[in-house]
Amino acid sequence: MEDTHMTMKKIVLPEGDSQRVLSAAQGILNQGICHPVLIGDAAHICGEIEAPLESYTVLASDSTELDRLQAAAAAKGKELRVSDASLVQGAALVRDGYADGIVGGAQTGTDEVFLAYIKTIGVHEDVSRVTSCFLMEKDNQRFIFADCALNPESNASELAETAYLSAQFAKTVGIEEPVVAFLSFQTVGNAPHALMQLPRDAAKIARETYALRANGPLQFDAALLPDVAKRKTKDCDVAGHANVFIFPDLESGNIGYKIAERMGGFTATGPLFLGFRKPAYDLSRGCSVEDIISVVRMAVQHAE
Secondary structure (H helix, E strand, C coil): CHHHHHHEEEEEEEECCCCCHHEEEEHHHHHHCCEEEECHHHHHHHHHCCCCHHCCCCCCCCCCCHHHHHHHHHCCCCCCCCHHHHHHHHHHHHHHHCCCEEECCCCHHHHHHHHHHHHHCEECCCCCCCCCEEEEHHHHHHEEEECCCCCCCCHHHHHHHHHHHHHHHHCCCCCCCEEEEEECCCCCCCCHHCCCHHHHHHHHHHHHHHCCCCCECCCCCHHCHHHHHHHHHHCCCCCCCCEEECCCCHHHHHHHHHHHCCCCEEEEEEEECEEEEEEECCCCCCHHHHHHHHHHHHHHHCCC
């Protein structure tokens, strides 16, 4: 009989000494989501986890990989702004194929998490850069917002690539038919403005290069609501049906997702990095146990 513990995806949780991470690991094991790989104090971790030893892995923190990266940076006269040895160790496990993905950041800022991943796992060979998205959820509504956390500016090709990566991610979280709106302050068919060229060009590239159902520029209400779409445009099959929203820059995206979260009552999961060679996810330092479990589940789905 096949050993299910051996066939389950292995996801690294580098902050294994965190009580939230330990509670999440217990939930992950109870739900059979994956084989968690925890980095930290073995006696403490094993004393907290109630599960067969073969269902999870515990590794002591090792600074070897961090030391190597810091030495390489110093040789170039630079300083590596990463100090979390366990985070780098975990990312190296994913890079080297010992694990299928990593979820970190419960105790570490996004900048350091991103840098640790980029220096170890690296950018996927088929994309130009790493980008990010947020999964926005409320009741039975589920949307993707991008890029709201990482890249301050994008050209049309980069914005189209963000749309493609976001649409691919959307499918892993149950949005089976991604419909992409490139957002702006005007809607397709309305008065021209120089700022409209970016979303217009990005939408064209998204359709022609990535075969996405995409259009823009679209105002948010016209993209989301069918009744508003009917009043604002007659030439856009995306209007009123969008579920993947691409913001023109980081400023608008960051503002937008926080308004939806704080005033609209949506739960925002992310930032979720897109474009690494292997699944590598970040957590908010304010994340809950349920948030950690949710992101680990996404990493598993991404790895399949």
